[in-house]
Every structure is written in C-alpha cells, then in structure tokens.
Amino acid sequence: MSRATGRTYRNPCEAYETLSDGRRKTLDGLTAITTSTEADASKRREERLKSAGAEMKVLIGEHPVVRPHPEARRRVTLAGPTPR
Numbered sequence: 001m002s003r004a005t006g007r008t009y010r011n012p013c014e015a016y017e018t019l020s021d022g023r024r025k026t027l028d029g030l031t032a033i034t035t036s037t038e039a040d041a042s043k044r045r046e047e048r049l050k051s052a053g054a055e056m057k058v059l060i061g062e063h064p065v066v067r068p069h070p071e072a073r074r075r076v077t078l079a080g081p082t083p084r
Helices: 014-017 022-030 040-053
Strands: 031-036 061-062 065-070 076-077
Touching: 022 065, 040 065, 061 065
Parallel strands: none
Antiparallel strands: 031 061, 065 076
C-alpha cells in the first residue's frame, strides 16, 4: 500500500502518476540505499559464509527512487528502505 495515497497499486507507473506534483518533485531527487545487512536473506548468507570460514562483506547499493520503466519508458517509483 502506498503511504502517500493510501492505495495499493499493481502498476508502478500508475502509482507515480497519481502522486501530487509536490510529492513527485520530492521523490525525483531521492536516492534509495540498500545494504546486504537489511534483508532476511543476509542472515542465511552470513551463516553460510561463517560456516565456510569466510568473512562477510557488507554490500551497499544505491539507486534513484524514481526512474524510467525499462519497457514502458514512463516514470516509476522504486521502493527503497532508506531514501536520502
């Protein structure tokens, strides 16, 4: 469910397009940051590395919160846990 609108969307293009102009302007400049330590999968990854005697390296990814959809070429929002 979208916190901005209180609606659930199946189409990420529609989700972005129904936001107010002010909300879109705010989101357009944000970057989402994700790390390998945030996901439940990281716990399994960490356990596998420890059992193999390897050191766990924290992986960090950054991407824009809003970007063009690869097929539709319309702007879409991408959920990220920590916008900045």
